[in-house]
Amino acid sequence: MEVLIAIIIVLMIAGSIYTLHSRDLLSAVISYGITGFGLVICFLLLQAPDLAIAQILVEIITLIIMISVIRISTREDVTERSTIHIKGVRYINMRTAAYIVTGAVFMIALLYFFMDATVLLDPFGVHQVRMSAAYMEVGAAITGSANLVAGVLFDFRAYDTLGEATILITAVIGILTVLRLKGRR
DSSP, X not given: OHHHHHHHHHXXXXXXXXXXXXXXXXXXXXXXXXXXXXXXXXXXXXXXXXXXXXXXXXXXXXXXXXXHHHHHSOSBOOOXXXXXXXXXXXXXXXXXXXXXXXXHHHHHHHHHHHHHHHHTSOXXXXXXXXXXXXXXXXXXXXXXXXXXXXXXXXXXXXXXXXXXXXXXXXXXXXXXXXXXXXXXX
């Protein structure tokens, strides 16, 4: 199974790289979908159907929205030069410089918050199970499920899971209503 997951991860990385270098936006969105659907397959191989269901819903909704936006707008990527030549002198484009500075600021901020958050975590290998201890002790025996997460979600927290599924289905219906192909009257 590890070999199959490794192959899928390599395909996901290849799809992501193709997304970055594609000139056609529709091809980029479709290859971007390879990453999400590959993750769904990995979740299924790791016997986590609840995560696979949530991921496939999110992936389908995202692809529908992105393809609809591309259908409305142009399919070709509009490129902008990163440097400008004025009287033989090269100047950096201000928009490109702003993107670089903003990206660097976000990376530094995220790194700071990541380091700040990891200080609060338990040391590697030390587990503190407070509320989940009862589920782990008797969960597999009571539910009869091979996957404890799925057993807890569908037996102990069934109403909560039903509510979440209702919200996701309502969101899908709302998006399909907004993005319907026929014109409004």
